[in-house]
């Protein structure tokens with residue numbers, strides 16, 4: 001078995017891992033970035049806010065499409081069009097996007113190795129065991145960053161658990177186009193979650209999330225019929241984390257992105273939060289103060305995540321409340337306030353107060 005050493009080992013070269021690795025190298029911290037499959041196409045809509053390109057210094061040439069409106073469709077097919085032209089949502093091709101982020105990490109000085117982590121030991125020096133073809137390796141380090149996604153091997157081996165998650169079914173239709181990101185609600189198509197029609201790097205992507213794995217294929221068919229799309233699609237399935245079991249730093253390992261369930265409730269936006277959690281974990285490593293990671297994450301996002309979780313529970317609990325939500329979105333003031341909060345522009349407290357008032361009226 002080959003033996004390797006580094007200061008920090010980053011397991012998983014998706015948006016979280018490559019952002020962590022790039023920042024570690026920029027700070028002069030020796031690191032290895034381990035990715036099991038350099039040509040992996042992560043099942044994903046690829047939606048990322050335009051502002052993220054500046055924040056993380058990512059080339060805009062990765063943008064395939066730009067979206068300036070969101071369409072929300074109620075169970076009874078009432079619609080609200082939400083203008084997001086002040087912010088813009090971009091669509092990327094995940095295989096290309098992930099490869100570019102890894103390339104940027106390499107340019108900054110990271111060592112990229114294509115190998116699959118299969119075990120971990122933290123009894124003495126933290127060590128990850130990985131395999132590449134017939135070759136096995138043991139990589140010793142000071143810290144490990146687990147950025148190996150929703151099916152995290154590191155989380156399974158170290159903590160005997162997986163992130164809490166929900167199953168999605170999705171398919172691409174290359175010959176169709178849509179200008180807006182569409183969110184459809186309804187107990188007949190995706191109870192407690194939403195179904196979507198999003199612009200994709202090629203054509204559109206349709207899908208939904210469901211807690212009910214037995215009926216998910218039926219929901220998918222119902223959705224295709226309801227949205228008048230072709231019904232002969234062959235959907236694929238993949239999990240998306242739900243933000244339930246919070247986890248930050250355990251037994252010498254930092255958990256970031258999907259492996260830590262850091263996906264925004266309600267919208268299921270995960271790319272931005274994966275990259276952001278990675279930079280916060282690296283800040284904590286640079287200070288040699290692991291507790292700083294949880295502290296800074298909570299300061300920035302705890303309220304927002306909690307709030308969106310409550311909104312999802314309430315408004316997607318039944319067709320009655322989803323219908324009300326679309327009605328609310330038809331009001332320009334509500335739209336503006338929620339979008340500003342979502343984008344992190346407006347101070348949360350003001351918006352939360354406004355929305356709480358609305359919820360109180362609704363619940364009465």
Ligand SMILES: Cc1cc2nc3c(=O)[nH]c(=O)nc-3n(C[C@H](O)[C@H](O)[C@H](O)COP(=O)(O)OP(=O)(O)OC[C@H]3O[C@@H](n4cnc5c(N)ncnc54)[C@H](O)[C@@H]3O)c2cc1C
Nearest residue numbers: 012014015016036044045046047117149257258270271274
């Ligand atoms: C259907 C669907 C649609 C989505 N749409 C959107 C969207 O439009 N916008 C958005 O923001 N989010 C979306 N998400 C969520 C988003 O895809 C994730 O939150 C995001 O990819 C998380 O990034 P990550 O780096 O934490 O994990 P991942 O992107 O999953 O990356 C993990 C990496 O680790 C590698 N890996 C895994 N195991 C090992 C191992 N044992 N050893 C070495 N490497 C390993 C994998 O190959 C992968 O490259 C969607 C998710 C799904 C399922």
